Amino acid sequence: MTQAVVLAQDLTAAGFVALGAAIGYRWYRDRGRAQGTLAVALIALAVAAALSRLPPSPLLSLVVVIAFMLSGYFVLMFRNEFMPLGRTFYRAANVLLGVSILCGILAVTVFQHANPALVTLLGLVLITSWAIFTGEPIVRFWLASNRRPAVQKARMRFLSFGFAVLIAILFIDVLGGSRLQSPTAIIVTQLLALAVVPAIYVSLLPPSLLRRIWRMSEEDALRAAMQDLLIFTPTREIADRAAFWAVRLFGATAGFVVDADGKVIATSGIDRDRATTLLSSPGRSGGIVRVPLHLAEGQGWLCVVAGDFTPVFGTDEVAQLRAYANSVSAGLQRVTVTERVAAVEENKTQFLNLASHELRGPVTVIRGYVSMLQSGLLGQLNERGRQAAGVMAAKVSEMNEVIEEMIEAARLEEGGLTLRTADADLREIARSAADAVAPLVESRHRLVLDLPERRVRVKVDADRTKTIIANLLSNAIKYSPGGGVITCQVRSRAGVARVTVSDEGLGIPRNGMPTLFTRFGRVITPETEHLKGTGLGLFLGRQLARMQGGDITVASIEGKGSTFTLQLPAASPQDGPGNGAAQAARDRMRAGAPEGMDRRQAD
């Protein structure tokens, strides 16, 4: 049993010596002031542990006491590196160190054989001082660990836990006195103390496996952050987020993002000036790891600053940081592109809006005077004058249509387009649309209006629906330069009302189909290039139809003609606002037919 006790004591002492040696070596390899103080503390502890295993002598006891007290004192100094002590507290700590060392010396020299109670008291002063030196920092570290990244948090807690166990063992030892002198008790306390060695070791030099395990709790959040960077984050905040996550992921104290011009664009845990300084003089204590960001404007950097609790970056961390940086690069690129596109879109919409409203004023005056010229109000015109006035009236009205289309398109993009829906007869709307385009019909065209006997009830914005149909009709006329029959057929079946406009004109080439309904998406061929148009009509028509629960589809054979179909949900006679059947028809139309038709035609 005695041998077991000795073995336990030797093992514990050896453990602490190994710990001290490892930390000392580590500090030798990568010197930092804070790490230095902790290394001193642990080496002192190792010295105390080792010397106490040698045959006792007063001098040795003296050295052990001093080493032991210094080990506690330097834990406090370690804390001082992070959270500086107040002046009074610092002085008190120095006084306490002196007093406790004095008590220790007295205990092992003058009062070595005195009253055991006095020895216990002196011992109590000694370990209470040590407990104060180490206890205050470990409580602080434990509390501070809550706000730290997972790796730092785990490391601080292991350190706190290790010293807390040591304090507990010391108090139990001294206060327990002879009751704890049984071999079993000694073995138990020694093994407990031995368990502290790995706890402190991993807190200072965590193996990468442990780091990965600690980080696991953050992996899901990290994955979400990556996704965020790649998909959702809409603005420049992306750089801030990148810096924040880099810090969290690597248990660093700070991180920042540098753009291609070397400007710090985002920081986390550090201010921009300090980041700029660090960037210009890296390699200072704590270390800074930077990985490249491949940006369109050039190479930027994602930098992470290692702190006192941050493991110096191993190859796996750097590899991971690189992978993360790639995501950040992609995210930043996407934001830049999105911003550019949005700015272009915004400008275009503003331009459309402004230009069109500004154009309305002059057009009003020109249109007004032309109409007055035509009516003879400004004097009688001769035959050629009347002809000219007629052409001017037609052109002004064309111009007006273009302006209206531009305004409607701008409104649509701004989301400011509201429909005024009411019950209407689709036949009436088609009729008024045909009336509106009547002036465009020339002698070589024949416009056939094919309407059913019964009412075709729809709930739509009548004005806009009329515009859609008139646009389809005017297109049919425009793209039938050789003339022919243009049919406008209205039908209603299975809850879907349809207006089909077919012509015998130029038709649409296959490769024109995909852009047919896009904004400004005109199909230009040698036959059509002389025909004027904004390319807004079909775009607006389809958008307006879709806003009303319908769609526009097209079937065309190049050289033979085209058939455009406007579909709208038909309102049944008993159709109320929430009628299920009509809604189902609406859904059916949205989900299936139009897209299917499109695809078939475009293929």
Place this chain on the structure above:
Amino acid sequence: MITEGGMAIGSPSSVRSNAYWAASLWFPDLAGVAVAVLITQAGPAHRLQGRQGPPIHVLMIEDDASIADMYRFQFEHDGYRVTVATTGEIGFSTLAGVAPDLILLDLLLPDRSGFEVLAALNERFPTHPPVVILSNYGEPSMIDRGRSLGAIEYLVKSRVTPADIARQIPAWVEQGRGGGQGES
């Protein structure tokens, strides 16, 4: 400036000549229009059938001289009496002196928006004549706002000809008389 039948009234003559020059600057070819207007007005030949008494008096609050002149030409040709006010404030001072049968209101005015003018009209002249808004803007929100402030009609200028407007004036006046001052 207030011009009536091509002449400024109730304001210094310098203002009047400004209006005149502005009009001829905008439309040099129509420098004779004002004279023609004077002539037209000399014989108050109201062309509306079956209507007795003085001609319908239209107050146009419109700062664009070219538009105001064009409308006035058409309206006066059709037998209406026209007064043009180029700002909201001038419109108010006109209303303090005369009682038009209809107000045609532009929305973009130099001193305040047409909506503000309309709101102030409701407050200062509770029995003001019916108001029709004539604007270059046709946003649904603006139309709704105009109507909620009591305008009986809202027209986008570029969509109607002066003759279209002139034709509807008697109906608007009737509507104003029958239905009070708008719907507000």
